[in-house]
Amino acid sequence: MHELSIAMSIVEMAQEEADSRGQLQVQAVHLRLGKLCGVVKEALLSSYEMACHATPLEGSQLLIEEIPVEVFCPKCEVPRLVTSIQWFRCPECGTPTPTVLHGKELEVVALEIRE
Amino acid sequence: MSGEPRLVEVRKNVLKQNDVIARALRERFRKAGVLAISLVSSPGSGKTAFLEKMLTLLQPRYRVAALVGDLATENDAARLARSQAPVKQILTGTVCHLEAAMVENALAGWDLNNLDFLFIENVGNLVCPSSYDLGEDLRFVLLSVTEGEDKPLKYPTIFNSADVAVITKSDLAAAVEFDEAAARCNIQAVRPGMEVFKLSAKTGEGMAEYLNFLERRRIPSRAASGV
Numbered sequence: 001m002h003e004l005s006i007a008m009s010i011v012e013m014a015q016e017e018a019d020s021r022g023q024l025q026v027q028a029v030h031l032r033l034g035k036l037c038g039v040v041k042e043a044l045l046s047s048y049e050m051a052c053h054a055t056p057l058e059g060s061q062l063l064i065e066e067i068p069v070e071v072f073c074p075k076c077e078v079p080r081l082v083t084s085i086q087w088f089r090c091p092e093c094g095t096p097t098p099t100v101l102h103g104k105e106l107e108v109v110a111l112e113i114r115e
Numbered sequence: 116m117s118g119e120p121r122l123v124e125v126r127k128n129v130l131k132q133n134d135v136i137a138r139a140l141r142e143r144f145r146k147a148g149v150l151a152i153s154l155v156s157s158p159g160s161g162k163t164a165f166l167e168k169m170l171t172l173l174q175p176r177y178r179v180a181a182l183v184g185d186l187a188t189e190n191d192a193a194r195l196a197r198s199q200a201p202v203k204q205i206l207t208g209t210v211c212h213l214e215a216a217m218v219e220n221a222l223a224g225w226d227l228n229n230l231d232f233l234f235i236e237n238v239g240n241l242v243c244p245s246s247y248d249l250g251e252d253l254r255f256v257l258l259s260v261t262e263g264e265d266k267p268l269k270y271p272t273i274f275n276s277a278d279v280a281v282i283t284k285s286d287l288a289a290a291v292e293f294d295e296a297a298a299r300c301n302i303q304a305v306r307p308g309m310e311v312f313k314l315s316a317k318t319g320e321g322m323a324e325y326l327n328f329l330e331r332r333r334i335p336s337r338a339a340s341g342v
Contacts, residue, residue: 002211002243009129017125027120031129038245038272085271088307096307100275106129106246112120 006039006106007047011057013108018056028061028112035069036085036103063112069103133247136215140222140250147227148334151235153213153249155273156257157266158239161283161316163191165257166234168316170198172326177231182221184213184238191236201225212243215250231333241270253332259284260293264301271305279310281325286315 010029018024033041041064048062069082073090079101080090089096128134144151154162166181173179180201183191192204205213205221218235227233235251237244256277258266261284267274274280280302288295295313302309312328314321 002246005210006129006246009132013125013127013129017123017127021123024123030122036272036275038242038276085275085305086268087304088275089304096303098307098309108125108127108129110125111123113123115119115121 003039003043004047004050007044007051007062010048010062010108011051011055014057014060014111015055017108018111018113024111025114026057026060026111027114028063029057029108030063030065030110030112032067032105032107032109033064034067034103034105036100037106039106041066061112065109067102067105070101071097072099072101073097074099130246130248133215136219137248137250140215140219141252143227144233144250144252145334147230149227149230149233150253150329150332150334151233151249151251152253152255152329153235153237153251154255154257155237155241155244155277156239156259156283157241157262160239160257160259160262162236162239162257163194164316165281165283165314166236167195167198168319168322169234169326169329170195170200170202172322173232173329174198174200178229179232179234180225180230181234181236182218183236184217186211186238207238211238211240212247213237213249214247218249232329241266241273245273245276252334253278255279255281257281257283258298258302260288261291264294264298267298267301267305274302274305274309277306277309279312279328280306282311282313284315284317285313285320286318 014026014029018026052058070079071082073080073095075093075095083091156162170179181195182203184205184207186207189204192202195202203221205217254277256274312325314325
């Protein structure tokens with residue numbers, strides 16, 4: 001269970017970004033979360049609430065956009081979304097592919113600020 | 116006063132701090148000509164026995180060292196010290212995985228130029244370590260025959276993040292009716308093309324192939340300058 005330490009990093013990062021822009025009041029944090037980054041969405045959401053406790057971000061929301069796993073099919077020569085992370089093959093032609101283009105993201109994309 | 120929130124773009128990787136340290140470590144390893152290998156697996160899959168055997172076999176010809184992560188107890192470091200290789204324990208306390216900064220701290224005082232191989236044994240856990248880059252050149256995921264063939268399907272993220280799979284405790288395969296073909300098939304499903312070794316640290320079966328692989332993967336700069 002490393003979601004709590006990830007949540008604390010998110011809160012810390014959001015706070016730093018808000019402070020560096022003039023002590024902004026953060027209402028929500030927008031996060032991109034890849035299906036293959038090793039972090040569980042539900043666990044992260046509950047950890048976020050704990051991580052915000054007694055910080056200026058208390059009461060703020062974590063808005064998660066889940067990013068599906070996209071691989072590059074060497075045969076079709078185009079990016080494809082895998083149907084399951086237990087099956088790294090092109091969903092169209094069935095060719096196995098280890099080349100992951102998306103799905104490992106764990107990034108704070110934006111902050112929602114209360115004016 | 117408007118109630119409409121304003122969006123401020125950030126675009127920052129949450130694990131940026133870890134990744135920066137990991138990149139610096141990787142560069143240090145490369146410059147020093149040391150091949151850094153991390154081991155991940157569930158608890159009890161035989162990481163320490165495998166590591167002890169590897170250190171002992173490599174020791175006569177190469178300069179090897181190991182870092183071992185555990186929540187508590189220094190038992191593993193004591194076990195590995197029998198190989199005579201330098202070993203340092205990283206106690207993580209309640210943290211369920213190693214992070215790049217822990218590796219960096221543990222290396223303080225070690226001259227990497229005096230090493231050919233550095234092994235980093237992660238905390239026994241198939242979930243959390245997958246998110247953290249340690250600066251290693253290769254990540255090995257271990258799967259013992261006693262764990263069942265479907266481990267890769269249960270933990271696809273860590274298997275996908277690894278470079279090589281090692282099936283351990285092969286001496287017990289018959290006793291537990293381990294279906295090797297199914298295990299290999301499951302590994303390839305979550306990480307197509309992954310190299311797989313099957314071995315027993317106890318009997319030594321399969322260790323020779325594995326050591327050959329390590330020797331082939333030695334950092335070229337060191338191999339070239341050693342001529």
